[in-house]
Amino acid sequence: MPEETKSPAPPPSGDPKPPAGQPIPGSVQSTSEKAPAKAAAHAAPAKPAGPAPIPWESPLVAKLHRQYGSGVREANTYLGQNYLVLDSSIAHEVLRILRDEEAFDYCVDLTAVHYPEREKQFDLLWILYSFAHNQRLRVKTMLADGESFPTSVEIWPTTNWLEREVYDMFGIRFDRHPDLKRILLPEDWKGYPLRKDYGIIQQDNEWVKINLGIESGQ
Amino acid sequence: MPDQMTKDPYLSNLELGQPDKTFLDSNELIINMGPQHPATHGVLRVILKLDGEKVLGTECVIGYLHRGVEKIAENRTYTMFNPYVDRMDYVAAVSNGLGYCEAVEKLMNIEAPPRANYIRVILTELNRIASHQLWLGTHALDIGAMTPLFYTFRDREEILKIFEKYCGARLTTHAFRIGGCLYEAYEGFEEDVKRYIDFLPPKIDEYEELLTTNRIWVERTRNIGKISAEDCKALGVTGPVLRASGVKWDIRKALPYANYTEFDFEIPTGTSGDTYDRYLVRMEEMRQSLRIIRQAVERIPEGPIMAKVPKVIKPPVGEVYHSIEAPKGELGYFIVSDGSTQPYRVRVRPPSFVNLQALDVMVRGALVADVIAVIGTLDIVLGEVDR
Numbered sequence: 356m357p358e359e360t361k362s363p364a365p366p367p368s369g370d371p372k373p374p375a376g377q378p379i380p381g382s383v384q385s386t387s388e389k390a391p392a393k394a395a396a397h398a399a400p401a402k403p404a405g406p407a408p409i410p411w412e413s414p415l416v417a418k419l420h421r422q423y424g425s426g427v428r429e430a431n432t433y434l435g436q437n438y439l440v441l442d443s444s445i446a447h448e449v450l451r452i453l454r455d456e457e458a459f460d461y462c463v464d465l466t467a468v469h470y471p472e473r474e475k476q477f478d479l480l481w482i483l484y485s486f487a488h489n490q491r492l493r494v495k496t497m498l499a500d501g502e503s504f505p506t507s508v509e510i511w512p513t514t515n516w517l518e519r520e521v522y523d524m525f526g527i528r529f530d531r532h533p534d535l536k537r538i539l540l541p542e543d544w545k546g547y548p549l550r551k552d553y554g555i556i557q558q559d560n561e562w563v564k565i566n567l568g569i570e571s572g573q
Numbered sequence: 574m575p576d577q578m579t580k581d582p583y584l585s586n587l588e589l590g591q592p593d594k595t596f597l598d599s600n601e602l603i604i605n606m607g608p609q610h611p612a613t614h615g616v617l618r619v620i621l622k623l624d625g626e627k628v629l630g631t632e633c634v635i636g637y638l639h640r641g642v643e644k645i646a647e648n649r650t651y652t653m654f655n656p657y658v659d660r661m662d663y664v665a666a667v668s669n670g671l672g673y674c675e676a677v678e679k680l681m682n683i684e685a686p687p688r689a690n691y692i693r694v695i696l697t698e699l700n701r702i703a704s705h706q707l708w709l710g711t712h713a714l715d716i717g718a719m720t721p722l723f724y725t726f727r728d729r730e731e732i733l734k735i736f737e738k739y740c741g742a743r744l745t746t747h748a749f750r751i752g753g754c755l756y757e758a759y760e761g762f763e764e765d766v767k768r769y770i771d772f773l774p775p776k777i778d779e780y781e782e783l784l785t786t787n788r789i790w791v792e793r794t795r796n797i798g799k800i801s802a803e804d805c806k807a808l809g810v811t812g813p814v815l816r817a818s819g820v821k822w823d824i825r826k827a828l829p830y831a832n833y834t835e836f837d838f839e840i841p842t843g844t845s846g847d848t849y850d851r852y853l854v855r856m857e858e859m860r861q862s863l864r865i866i867r868q869a870v871e872r873i874p875e876g877p878i879m880a881k882v883p884k885v886i887k888p889p890v891g892e893v894y895h896s897i898e899a900p901k902g903e904l905g906y907f908i909v910s911d912g913s914t915q916p917y918r919v920r921v922r923p924p925s926f927v928n929l930q931a932l933d934v935m936v937r938g939a940l941v942a943d944v945i946a947v948i949g950t951l952d953i954v955l956g957e958v959d960r
Contacts, residue, residue, distance in 0.1 A: 464907065512808055540636060
């Protein structure tokens with residue numbers, strides 16, 4: 356039974372990650388096993404290592420470099436997908452420029468990734484699309500724990516629920532969001548489940564006890 | 574205003590304190606629709622702020638089916654997570670699987686062999702038809718037409734039988750594997766599919782006969798739940814809803830995946846963006862899917878169905894976003910790999926979740942009965958909204 360823990364140390368409970376490379380017994384790992392002869396004959400074998408990101412050169416990147424200099428940390432292409440890494444101080448301004456001047460009029464998705472060992476723990480990233488140029492772009496910025504970010508609701512209204520979900524799952528707050536509250540979990544739930552220090556079977560036991568009348572949801 | 578109402582955090586942005594000027598200064602009424610309501614297609618709670626029969630605002634309360642799919646993904650290997658994606662949009666499980674497998678393949682820089690792609694396209698398009706049939710049946714039932722439900726479920730059954738013969742499952746199929754397909758097409762697969770594409774067109778005409786010129790249907794759907802192309806783009810709405818508003822955009826054409834570039838098909842669009850147009854767009858999409866399936870089944874090549882994939886799937890360090898045109902809209906997977914056997918982060922971009930956000934815009938000023946029609950026409954699956 357996992358104790359409710361608030362300490363950043365990951366609880367011992369849960370499904371510990373096995374060391375990389377060690378196959379997990381009982382799992383369905385070997386999909387290629389069934390037809391080894393056929394698979395071997397196929398002309399496009401898997402490449403041993405993925406390609407490295409290559410610098411992305413375009414008028415847009417040149418313009419951002421001119422305007423913001425080192426604020427644009429990276430502008431690369433990986434597997435044919437373009438992405439920008441921006442300093443969090445300029446990210447919001449650049450998002451607005453991307454919508455207003457570069458026709459990225461559709462915000463596909465907004466999400467975050469947690470890296471607890473980093474000083475700036477969170478990657479906050481937008482996936483944008485331009486109908487006019489049929490082009491996709493990822494914009495990424497880094498935030499420290501507890502740091503908030505200006506809302507993009509007035510740029511793309513779709514980010515309303517997406518920001519609520521990021522807040523719900525990671526605890527990243529968005530300033531001036533019209534209605535920042537949890538969206539998938541109950542309003543009075545404690546903890547942010549998609550943070551890496553939140554165990555897989557960890558839950559808000561107190562909430563479960565009060566609202567469901569049972570000792571544990573497990 | 575009753576106290577217990579204003580204490581509910583979900584009611585906060587309906588501006589209960591400052592009632593709009595209403596007819597005869599009557600007070601607004603707050604009512605709950607769902608979560609247990611058949612017309613919400615699952616467990617969706619919608620709080621409606623009403624002036625008589627007129628909707629002044631809505632607030633969706635979701636999360637009743639939240640299972641933490643993205644958290645589960647971080648604790649499973651790439652292969653083990655594959656069946657979980659079927660449980661999101663469970664009426665279009667094949668599409669979910671295709672999106673996930675292709676995203677991981679992209680991350681590993683491998684490509685499924687041609688025959689696998691043909692099988693994938695055939696099954697995915699069959700699943701699109703099945704999903705649209707289920708949508709049509711339930712949507713018509715919500716509006717009061719019961720017969721289409723029986724017709725569509727009868728014909729959808731034939732698709733599910735093909736799935737069952739192919740992989741043993743009817744709904745949560747887990748049909749594809751990373752790198753291709755696990756199963757070779759069964760004996761008689763092509764004949765079954767060909768029989769189905771000859772069988773369905775008269776049935777679609779039959780559905781249309783029941784509804785397209787039916788006066789009650791037209792009255793209940795035309796000019797209901799209108800949304801403009803600009804609003805769609807701003808709200809990130811995709812799929813048939815976007816196309817019915819006149820935007821000719823389909824990921825199968827705009828950013829092709831699998832082998833969709835090899836097929837001839839049209840993107841049906843609407844003009845007014847109302848519920849009736851969305852109905853027409855989806856009807857036409859079923860016919861276009863049949864067209865794709867016909868070309869695919871006639872040209873399906875021989876060859877391997879699995880690319881050379883290592884036994885232990887360990888994509889190199891990196892991030893990738895890949896999306897497909899699911900029956901409901903853009904279904905995307907953002908995967909971060911740290912080089913281990915388990916994904917560091919999997920983000921699912923669910924079309925239903927994003928499309929549901931447009932509900933408020935679409936029903937403001939409409940009647941309560943129209944809310945039912947609009948929820949139906951958005952074609953949401955709560956398993957995908959809540960994940």
